[in-house]
Amino acid sequence: QVQLKETGPDLVQLTQTLSITCTVSGFSLTTYNVHWVRQPPGKGLEWMGAMWNGGGTDYNSAFKSRLSISRDTSKSQVFLKMNSLQTDDTAKYFCARQGINYGSYPFDYWGQGVMVTVSS
Amino acid sequence: DTVLTQSPALAVSPGERVTISCRASESVSTGMHWYQQKPGQQPKLLIYGASNLESGVPARFSGSGSGTDFTLTIDPVEADDTATYFCQQSWNDPTFGGGTKLELK
Numbered sequence: 001q002v003q004l005k006e007t008g009p010d011l012v013q014l015t016q017t018l019s020i021t022c023t024v025s026g027f028s029l030t031t032y033n034v035h036w037v038r039q040p041p042g043k044g045l046e047w048m049g050a051m052w053n054g055g056g057t058d059y060n061s062a063f064k065s066r067l068s069i070s071r072d073t074s075k076s077q078v079f080l081k082m083n084s085l086q087t088d089d090t091a092k093y094f095c096a097r098q099g100i101n102y103g104s105y106p107f108d109y110w111g112q113g114v115m116v117t118v119s120s
Numbered sequence: 121d122t123v124l125t126q127s128p129a130l131a132v133s134p135g136e137r138v139t140i141s142c143r144a145s146e147s148v149s150t151g152m153h154w155y156q157q158k159p160g161q162q163p164k165l166l167i168y169g170a171s172n173l174e175s176g177v178p179a180r181f182s183g184s185g186s187g188t189d190f191t192l193t194i195d196p197v198e199a200d201d202t203a204t205y206f207c208q209q210s211w212n213d214p215t216f217g218g219g220t221k222l223e224l225k
Contacts, residue, residue, distance in 0.1 A: 106153035
């Protein structure tokens with residue numbers, strides 16, 4: 001059974017660093033890519049970046065050098081770390097698996113997300 | 121970035137047919153997917169590769185299009201379909217449409 005679960009803080013102070021963990025089960029991080037997507041309250045979805053199955057990463061340029069994604073395959077975990085948080089980083093943060101047997105590459109499984117509020 | 125444009129909202133009556141459109145700023149071939157999101161929940165994959173129904177999704181949902189113009193159709197609409205629908209392209213770095221909120225009359 002494929003599952004993804006995000007864990008992280010509810011509240012982060014302005015200019016501080018956000019750290020979120022995505023723990024996966026039912027599949028291997030060395031086979032599937034895992035992405036991070038966020039959604040501000042009442043707004044749309046924004047792709048943040050990816051952890052490739054081979055260990056490489058890719059980032060949305062909108063986050064410039066603020067964002068870092070890493071993983072621990074032995075623990076089946078993918079990590080998101082973003083610094084210099086501002087109030088407009090308040091959002092629900094999701095991790096999602098990218099499917100590989102579709103001929104295209106949709107996000108076929110998503111975590112429930114973690115809501116993070118940036119407070120001044 | 122590939123920008124995806126959706127109309128913001130639609131209202132239909134149960135039993136009717138509804139089409140939700142998504143236009144890409146450049147060709148994405150058939151690398152377009154559709155998701156349903158209900159309040160407080162994560163997105164759920166409905167359609168992948170523009171026209172392929174995800175396993176377990178009712179056949180009332182269908183997708184079409186290629187290049188820059190894509191459509192999600194629900195026929196007939198049921199009360200449980202009240203949700204926001206997002207398109208997403210995977211031809212380039214992933215981007216999402218702004219979402220179309222479907223309400224039932």
